Amino acid sequence: xxxxxxxxxxxxxxxxxxxxxxxxxxxxxxxxxxxxxxxxxxxxxxxxxxxxxxxxxxxxxxxxxxxxxxxxxxxxxxxxxxxxxxxxxxxxxxxxxxxxxxxxxxxxxxxxxxxxxxxxxxxxxxxxxxxxxxxxxxxxxxxxxxxxxxxxxxxxxxxxxxxxxxxxxxxxxxxxxxxxxxxxxxxxxxxxxxxxxxxxxxxxxxxxxxxxxxxxxxxxxxxxxxxxxxxxxxxxxxxxxxxxxxxxxxxxxxxxxxxxxxxxxxxxxxxxxxxxxxxxxxxxxxxxxxxxxxxxxx
Numbered sequence: 001x002x003x004x005x006x007x008x009x010x011x012x013x014x015x016x017x018x019x020x021x022x023x024x025x026x027x028x029x030x031x032x033x034x035x036x037x038x039x040x041x042x043x044x045x046x047x048x049x050x051x052x053x054x055x056x057x058x059x060x061x062x063x064x065x066x067x068x069x070x071x072x073x074x075x076x077x078x079x080x081x082x083x084x085x086x087x088x089x090x091x092x093x094x095x096x097x098x099x100x101x102x103x104x105x106x107x108x109x110x111x112x113x114x115x116x117x118x119x120x121x122x123x124x125x126x127x128x129x130x131x132x133x134x135x136x137x138x139x140x141x142x143x144x145x146x147x148x149x150x151x152x153x154x155x156x157x158x159x160x161x162x163x164x165x166x167x168x169x170x171x172x173x174x175x176x177x178x179x180x181x182x183x184x185x186x187x188x189x190x191x192x193x194x195x196x197x198x199x200x201x202x203x204x205x206x207x208x209x210x211x212x213x214x215x216x217x218x219x220x221x222x223x224x225x226x227x228x229x230x231x232x233x234x235x236x237x238x239x240x241x242x243x244x245x246x247x248x249x250x251x252x253x254x255x256x257x258x259x260x261x262x263x264x265x266x267x268x269x270x271x272x273x274x275x276x277x278x279x280x281x282x283x284x285x286x287x288x289x290x291x292x293x294x295x296x297x298x
Contacts, residue, residue: 003028003044006082015172017148019216027075031055045083048093052076056099070099109244112251114230115141128197128209133222135190136206140223140238143167143177144245144263147216147223147238153205160184169264177262246274 007025010016016024028044034055035042042051052073059069073094080092119138123130140150149167157166163184165177179187194200197209204213219238227236242263249259260271 003032003079005086006079009082017170019148020170023071024075024078027072028079030072031076034058044079045088049097052094052097060100066100066102070102073097073099108235108240109247110227110230110233110240112248114232115244115248118226118229126193128193131186131190131193132206132214133226135186136219136222137226137241138183138186139165139179140241141245142179142183144242144249144259145169145177146242146264147219149264150238151204151206151214151216151219154203155200155205156203158187158205160187167264170266173264175261175264243274246271250274 003025006028007021010021010024031047032044035044035047035051038051056069056073059072064072076094077092080089080094083089084092119134119141123134136150139145140147143165145165145167146169149169152168153165157168159165163179163181165179166174167177168174194207198207199211202211202213206214206219208214208218223238223241224236227233227240233240246259246263249262250256256268256271256275259274260268263271265271
């Protein structure tokens with residue numbers, strides 16, 4: 001069965017995001033290319049666990065990370081399950097196959113001091129794009145939403161009276177995120193300059209100067225540019241701001257279940273990794289204690 005049937009299923013029946021669909025498509029095309037390289041005329045529906053293991057070994061030799069390989073393996077699992085539902089194959093050939101063990105790296109985040117300096121920097125530039133870009137940075141940092149969720153915000157999703165943002169996340173799940181008075185002021189400022197320079201014809205909240213909906217690529221570029229002013233950062237992306245939001249909330253005493261709801265995580269396990277970051281911060285603080293220093297000296 002052609003891969004496109006599966007991609008259409010993800011797009012129209014499962015309502016997956018464009019980013020996810022592209023990732024699934026790339027993974028399957030890569031695996032199909034690997035099958036063709038074997039020269040044995042093996043197609044997708046005839047691939048077995050041994051062939052997939054060889055693919056995993058190939059990916060490891062190509063220096064793919066464990067996380068990337070496991071994601072590709074997950075794509076194959078989903079594809080084979082789809083083939084079973086379509087009656088193309090009778091069983092999933094890789095149902096018992098596990099990928100390489102993931103290394104447990106902690107989420108990368110920005111220190112609160114650096115974020116405050118970046119966001120509180122005064123600017124006399126009142127052009128549309130400058131005000132929009134500052135608001136994008138503020139919203140990503142103050143709400144922890146994903147880049148794809150931000151570009152999907154519509155005008156009707158922003159309620160400045162109740163100070164609530166309605167966000168549509170993965171699998172079209174919606175959640176409400178409150179925001180503070182300062183962010184309300186910046187939203188009103190953006191709305192005013194948008195009405196004056198970009199018009200209100202588009203239903204989407206964040207737009208380009210010509211009134212068209214903003215894209216994830218534009219958001220990624222402008223966030224990377226803004227974060228480049230923090231010289232100590234080795235990573236610069238919208239997702240870093242999501243990590244920073246979660247870490248800051250937990251460091252300031254927020255309940256982990258509340259942070260989970262704000263982030264839109266399906267399980268508490270996804271949020272709990274940020275507690276490890278807070279523990280690492282506590283260790284650093286304690287290591288500055290005179291008693292800790294004395295132990296080091298001894």
